[in-house]
Amino acid sequence: AQSVTQLDSHVSVSEGTPVLLRCNYSSSYSPSLFWYVQHPNKGLQLLLKYTSAATLVKGINGFEAEFKKSETSFHLTKPSAHMSDAAEYFCVVTAFSFSGTYKYIFGTGTRLKVLA
């Protein structure tokens, strides 16, 4: 069965310092993985996706993530945090079924706080 675990519910960093948001996944087949960001009272915005091409994936706003199969991880990083990065971040794994269902399995989210 497909699942994701976001290891930190809250992360606080100072502006200008690196960001690390951790995600481990479980998948019975080669997974597609995504990171989405959600600002307060907003919908979900795609940051980046891994679909079995390059293991280091670059996304929008300076974010990137590395797929590590041996560690079943897909951690999100950014070299320098900006105040506008403060938001909720979700790690997502896809799940397929023989009936044709294609759905997302979301992690519980990590709330990123950026301190001035």
Next chain:
Amino acid sequence: DAGVTQSPTHLIKTRGQHVTLRCSPISGHKSVSWYQQVLGQGPQFIFQYYEKEERGRGNFPDRFSARQFPNYSSELNVNALLLGDSALYLCASRLERPGQGTGGYTFGSGTRLTVV
């Protein structure tokens, strides 16, 4: 191009009432899915529709139903509302083509439902 549009943006209903939420996918997208996001949690899969047929259903009671129209727009209906149905309801659309299995969903901004 317009993104995924949902209406209404906010809604207040009383326990026991019925609600209909609407979604228009990105032009050309035939697959529409619905997710429920309770405050403080990650979104949970409710339904997927493709070419007007239900492709998958999440672990939700029969009070929840949906349909997709010939123009690929979709409605989510919830009967006999409970306080616990208060949530952000997200619609997402995806372009499906033979051999294109890893394209991601684009989400709308959601409908915030409050049940009192």
